[in-house]
Amino acid sequence: MLSYQFYNLVHILGIILIMMALGGIALTAGGAAERNPTWTRRSVAVLQGMGIFLILLGGFGMLARLGIMHGSGWPGWLWVKVGVWATLAAIAFLPYRFPATARPLLLVVPALGGLAAYMAIYKPL
Ligand code: HEM
Numbered sequence: 001m002l003s004y005q006f007y008n009l010v011h012i013l014g015i016i017l018i019m020m021a022l023g024g025i026a027l028t029a030g031g032a033a034e035r036n037p038t039w040t041r042r043s044v045a046v047l048q049g050m051g052i053f054l055i056l057l058g059g060f061g062m063l064a065r066l067g068i069m070h071g072s073g074w075p076g077w078l079w080v081k082v083g084v085w086a087t088l089a090a091i092a093f094l095p096y097r098f099p100a101t102a103r104p105l106l107l108v109v110p111a112l113g114g115l116a117a118y119m120a121i122y123k124p125l
Contacts, residue, residue, distance in 0.1 A: 005121045005122060008117075008121050009114070009117055009118055009121050009122075012113075012114075012117040012121075013110065013113070013114045013117065016109075016110045016113040016114065016117075017110050020106065020109060020110060023044075023047075024106075027040055027043075027044070044092075045092075048089075048092045052085070052088065052089045055085055055088075056085065059081070059085070063078070075123065075125065076124075076125025077119040077120070077122075077123045077124065077125045078119075079125075080115065080116070080119045080125065081116045081119050081120065084112045084113075084115055084116040084119075085116070087112060088109070088112060088113075091105065091108070091109075
């Protein structure tokens, strides 16, 4: 029998995928991005920045409530999540600098999100 954790992970992965797809649709349908590239670039930068900040705020808030903050060595699963967070923050600039990376990001970003969710749900390290 598949565990609750497994369905939790599948559920979160589905949410990540649909949010990515709808974000892409919002920017490409009807040529929105071509018609107003400045608005597009500014909007995704604001969304990216807010997302990165809220993950940090929520993540450390949960850590404090789990009592993991104070002095105790961070568990491996948390280091992996912080690594994913830093990667998600940094890769936003890649497609602008190296356009060939834009498409692969469609797979890399959900994979990173799934990895972070897997670490939070299963805590394997
Ligand atoms: C600074 C980076 C991060 C920190 C400090 C952090 C911390 C945490 C903590 C403490 C929990 C709760 C674990 C528990 O209830 O036992 C959690 C849950 C979760 N985190 Fe993060 N996280 C970070 C980054 C991320 C990123 C980048 C993602 C995905 C893109 C993510 C996805 C999740 C998910 C989906 C859960 C909920 C899992 C569940 O349903 O129990 N986290 N995180």
